[in-house]
Amino acid sequence: MSKKEVKNLVVVENVALNSTNFLIKLKSSESIPKIEPGQFVNVEIKDTNEIFLRRPFSVFDMDYTENTMSLIVKILGRGSKKLTEIKKGEELSVVFPLGKTFTYPDINDKILLVGGGSGVAPMLFLAKEAGLKKDNVTMLLGARTSEDHINVQKYEQYGNLYFTTEDGSLGEKGFVTAHSVFKNLKTYNKIYACGPDAMMKSIAKEADKAGVFCEVSLENLMACGFGVCLCCIEPTVKGNLCVCTEGPVFNINDLKW
Numbered sequence: 001m002s003k004k005e006v007k008n009l010v011v012v013e014n015v016a017l018n019s020t021n022f023l024i025k026l027k028s029s030e031s032i033p034k035i036e037p038g039q040f041v042n043v044e045i046k047d048t049n050e051i052f053l054r055r056p057f058s059v060f061d062m063d064y065t066e067n068t069m070s071l072i073v074k075i076l077g078r079g080s081k082k083l084t085e086i087k088k089g090e091e092l093s094v095v096f097p098l099g100k101t102f103t104y105p106d107i108n109d110k111i112l113l114v115g116g117g118s119g120v121a122p123m124l125f126l127a128k129e130a131g132l133k134k135d136n137v138t139m140l141l142g143a144r145t146s147e148d149h150i151n152v153q154k155y156e157q158y159g160n161l162y163f164t165t166e167d168g169s170l171g172e173k174g175f176v177t178a179h180s181v182f183k184n185l186k187t188y189n190k191i192y193a194c195g196p197d198a199m200m201k202s203i204a205k206e207a208d209k210a211g212v213f214c215e216v217s218l219e220n221l222m223a224c225g226f227g228v229c230l231c232c233i234e235p236t237v238k239g240n241l242c243v244c245t246e247g248p249v250f251n252i253n254d255l256k257w
C-alpha cells in the first residue's frame with residue numbers, strides 16, 4: 001500500500017451535478033500515488049474557525065496522466081457545504097490514500113455494484129477500474145427521486161446501468177433490494193455496495209441468503225482517518241476495528257450485522 005501523503009491540491013473543477021452533489025477535481029503538481037477503488041481521502045475544510053476536523057470522501061476517479069483526483073461531494077452538513085463553495089484555483093489540503101480497497105473481481109466474474117447517495121462514487125470507480133467485459137458488470141443506483149440521481153450515462157461503457165427511486169420517477173420504484181436484479185443474485189460472483197447503512201444491511205442480508213461474496217464500504221463518522229482517535233470503531237467478528245484503517249471495505253461475513 002502506498003505511503004500516506006498530505007498535499008495541497010489545486011481545485012481545477014467544481015461543478016454542481018444537481019442541487020446537492022458536486023464534482024470536485026483536484027490537481028497535484030507532482031505525480032499522485034496509485035489510489036484504488038474503496039480508498040478515501042481526508043480533506044481539510046478551509047477558511048472556517050468552526051470546523052477543525054477533516055472530512056472523509058471516497059475517491060471517485062483518478063487520472064495519472066493529468067495528476068488529478070475527483071471526488072463527489074454531497075452536501076450533508078456544514079463541512080460538506082463549505083467544501084462545495086470552494087473556487088477553481090484555490091488549494092485544498094488532502095491526506096491520501098487512506099483505507100483498504102475492494103477485492104478486485106476475477107477477470108470472468110459477473111459483478112453487481114450497488115450505490116446509494118454518495119455511495120455511488122466508489123461503485124463507479126470500481127466499475128471503471130475492474131477491467132471486466134461490459135456485460136459482466138451490473139450497476140444499480142438508488143435514490144429517493146430522479147433529481148437525487150446524478151448523470152452517470154458515461155458509465156454505460158463499463159456495464160449495464162439500472163436505477164431505482166423511492167417515488168418511481170426513474171427506474172424501478174422502491175429500494176434497491178426491491179429491484180429485479182435481486183431476484184437473481186446467484187448469477188453474480190461478487191456483490192459490492194456503498195451507501196446508507198440500512199441499504200447496505202439489507203443488501204448484505206440478501207447476499208448472505210444467496211451465498212454470494214459481498215463487500216460493503218462503511219461510512220462511519222471519522223476524525224483522524226488513520227487509526228489514532230478510535231472514533232470510527234465497528235464491532236466485527238475479529239473484534240472492534242477502525243473503519244479508517246481496517247476498512248472502509250469489509251466482507252459482510254466479518255460484520256456483526
Ligand SMILES: Cc1cc2nc3c(=O)[nH]c(=O)nc-3n(C[C@H](O)[C@H](O)[C@H](O)COP(=O)(O)OP(=O)(O)OC[C@H]3O[C@@H](n4cnc5c(N)ncnc54)[C@H](O)[C@@H]3O)c2cc1C
Binds near residue numbers: 055057071074080218
Ligand atoms: C470512508 C468514507 C467515504 C465517504 N465518501 C463520501 C463521498 O464520496 N461523498 C460524500 O458526499 N460523502 C462521503 N462520505 C460522507 C462524508 O464524509 C460526510 O458527509 C461528511 O463528513 C459530512 O460532513 P459535514 O461537515 O457536511 O456534516 P456534519 O456537520 O459533520 O454532520 C451533519 C450531520 O450528518 C451526520 N453525518 C456526518 N457524517 C456522516 C456519515 N459519514 N454518515 C452518516 N451521517 C453522517 C452527522 O452526525 C450530523 O448529524 C464518506 C464518509 C466516509 C467515512
Ligand code: FES
Binds near residue numbers: 230242
Ligand atoms: S478516524 Fe480516527 S481512528 Fe478512524
